Amino acid sequence: MKDIKKKKLNRLKFSYAAGSFTGFVFVTLLIFVAFAVMLSVFGLYIADSKIRDENFRAQKQAAVYESAEKTGNEEVYALINEPGNDYIIIDESGKIIGGYGNNTCDLKSGGTIDVLALAQEVGEEIHDNMNIDIGTESAVTVYPDTQLRMVTPGVNGRIRIDMAVLMSTLTSRATYNAVLSSAQGDFVRLPFWIDVPISGGRHMVCKAYFSVYFRELKIFGLLASVIVLLSIITLICIIVYICKNIRYRRKVNELFFMDELTGKHNWPWFVANAEKIIRKSGSSGRYAILDVVFVNYRNFCVCHSVKEGENMLRSVYSVLEHNAGKKELIAHHSAAHFAMMLTFHEKDYLEDRIRRIISELENINNEHKFSFWVGVDMVGSTVDGKITSRRNIDIEREYNNAGAARATITGDDSAIAFFDDKIVEEQKWIDMINENQDKALENEEFLVYYQPKYDPRTNELKGAEALIRWNSPVHGMISPGRFIPIFEKNGFITKIDHYMLSHVAKDQRAWLDSGYKCVPVSVNVSRSHFIESDLAEQIRDIVDLAGTPHDLIELELTESAFFDDKNAMIATIKRLKEYGFTVSMDDFGAGYSSLNSLKEMPLDVLKLDADFFRNDGADGRGRIVVTEAIKLARNLNMRTVAEGIEDRDQVDFLAEQGCDMIQGFYFAKPMPKDDYMQKMSNGSKDAGKEDTGSEDAVLADS
Secondary structure, three states: OOOHHHHHHHHHHHHHHHHHHHHHHHHHHHHHHHHHHHHHHHHHHHHHHHHHHHHHHHHHHHHHHHHHHHHOOHHHHHHHOOOOOOEEEEOOOOOEEEEEOOOOEOHHHOEEEEHHHHHHHHHHHHOOOOOOOOOOOOEEEEEOEOOOOOOEEOHHHEEEOOHHHHHHHHHOHHHHHHHHHOOEOOEEEEEEEEEEEOHHHOEEEEEEEEEEEHHHHHHHHHHHHHHHHHHHHHHHHHHHHHHHHHHHHHHHHHHHOEOOOOOOEEHHHHHHHHHHHHHHHOOOOEEEEEEEEEOOHHHHHHHOOHHHHHHHHHHHHHHHHHOOOOOOEEEEEEOOEEEEEEEEOOHHHHHHHHHHHHHHHHOOEOOEOOOEEEEEEEOOOEEOOEEOOOOOOOHHHHHHHHHHHHOOOOOOOOEEEEOOHHHHHHHHHHHHHHHHHHHHHHOOOEEEEEEEEEOOOOOOEEEEEEEEEEEEOOOEEEOHHHOHHHHHHHOOHHHHHHHHHHHHHHHHHHHHHOOOOOOOEEEEEOHHHHHOOOHHHHHHHHHHHHOOOHHHEEEEEEHHHHHOOHHHHHHHHHHHHHOOOEEEEEEEOOOOOOHHHHHHOOOOEEEEOHHHHOOOOOOOHHHHHHHHHHHHHHHOOOEEEEEOOOOHHHHHHHHHHOOOEEEOOOOOOOEEHHHHHHHHHHOOOOOOOOOOOOOHHHHHHO
16 A cells, blocks of 8 residues: 555554564474474483393393303203294304294394484484484394384385384284283383394394383373374464454454544545455446535534534444445545445446435435535546556545545535546646746746726726736747636735736836826735735835836725735725825625725725626616615715726716726727837727627636
8 A cells, every 4th residue: 555654554563463473483383392302302212222222132142152152051052042032043145044932033124223323313303403312322233023013124224213113013003912912011022133243254133122111101102192282282372373363453454444533434444445346346347436525514513513513424424334335435534525436337327326325415414404515536437438457546546536526616505526637637737837837927928918997988098907918938828817716826826916016017117208198007916915914015115116106006906805804904905095006996796795895995996897787687787786886986985997898888877877987898908018008199099999899708817
């Protein structure tokens, strides 16, 4: 996962599990090996001591035999030829030339037993080349007993006797009766033959016995049982540990993926599972990622309480969870945002389903009707009706796309917005503006256009408004409607205000020096600027730097700005008027006009919005409002400007009502400063001759 927090958690869980498991297994294996070595050492010690004892007895028997041969003493022979002292004599060629007792020796399977080497070899197998010294080295040539094969031929003529062979022999069903028959009291005797060289190149092969006492078997069996028991306990402990570790990890995952507010799934859980489901689905079905927003959630908390607001969010989650089917997910993302993944086949079906969910959400409380915005991103694209590969699916990106679609929704009512190419292009445009705005300001790509204002009674030029255009070397002439809203959001609009004011002041100064009859030019000041307590001083200093008289600069404030900090606004306006500037309210009537603003703000000019003059009904209600607004402004010692005027009938009406100035297509459209200079030269001669086309597009740009 891309989430850093989740990566760290996984690393912590892995280190805990791996470290604990490794330590547990290491200690267990150490104990197991210790017991195994003890068992092996014990067995090898017994085997070595018994073989050495029998070898010593065989050597004595051979010595007595040779003594009897030399002396010919029958009594000595009698000592050798006693029951239990079975032996055979073989010559240099291996032919049996004598013996005593029952010959069961397998002379063809002879070999050498090196007890110390055997002990070392077994030790290496058990514990990483561990050498076990159980006594002095003894090499004995032996032959198996044909009735009871306890020893087996080994490599290179050697014979191996280890504990596994011994135990196998003792527990074999085939030797059960022989073992019982050889039992004498509290031990059993297992026969084998020892080869002892004697004089004349001959060999005396004596029958020996590997005597195993039951108490030794009990000790050996006890140790073996301990090892088996330890193995079982170890296996059980490992299984229990693994189960506990799995349970622990599940609890950690549950805690990590739990949302603190709803107690259900959170955003990291959604990302992990959504990506897994979509990637596994291949090309079957389609998925949509939703950004569901509880509109005005914060206002609800303010009016009621945060606790009640959180309860409402839990109710929202429950509704969404109830509407989520198999392979569909729901999680609380942040604040009043919820993430949802739905399956669908057709867009119309998806939209209809979302509307049903919204309808249910709107009525989660009988006392309130809520609104919800839903942004939708349909995951992946289609080529010839087939879903493209989803190996590189990124839920973060898909949810961000859904959020971008949701951000296009306006108003307070519930609504749905789908992410599409238009939103992508719009975002690319915003990014382009943000990346190039500073460079454009530095290169003075922004141009000042002027739209004249005329007296409707005399057609005399009375003023102008400065409007901005962007002449981009890449995109050409860009209208204000495509970049001003972006500047207002990113804060760059304050730099544009200074730029426009500086250029207008410089133009006015240049025109005065050239002998033109200048009229006041209004410059827009954004509402963002009024958070600065020294705004009036900034404006004064910029104008003074150009050397322009203050009465030739008018500052236009949008009506919406009057709903911010009223006291700061009034203080700034008063200081501007003290410095000799004219202050006007722009777009009066475009929003919900406040008469209190007119009552409290010491304004000079009231600009009537163009909407007053559009689509006026047959009853003429719009003209009634305009008439009364002009009267109100006159009584407050304010001049009026009507903007957006396009035909002669409107001009005649406004002239009749006493409107001071008209700004609109009927008289002139916004123009470059060279064209405006021509207007200043002509005065009122050509006023009213540009009544062509509609001003809608230009107004949108201005």
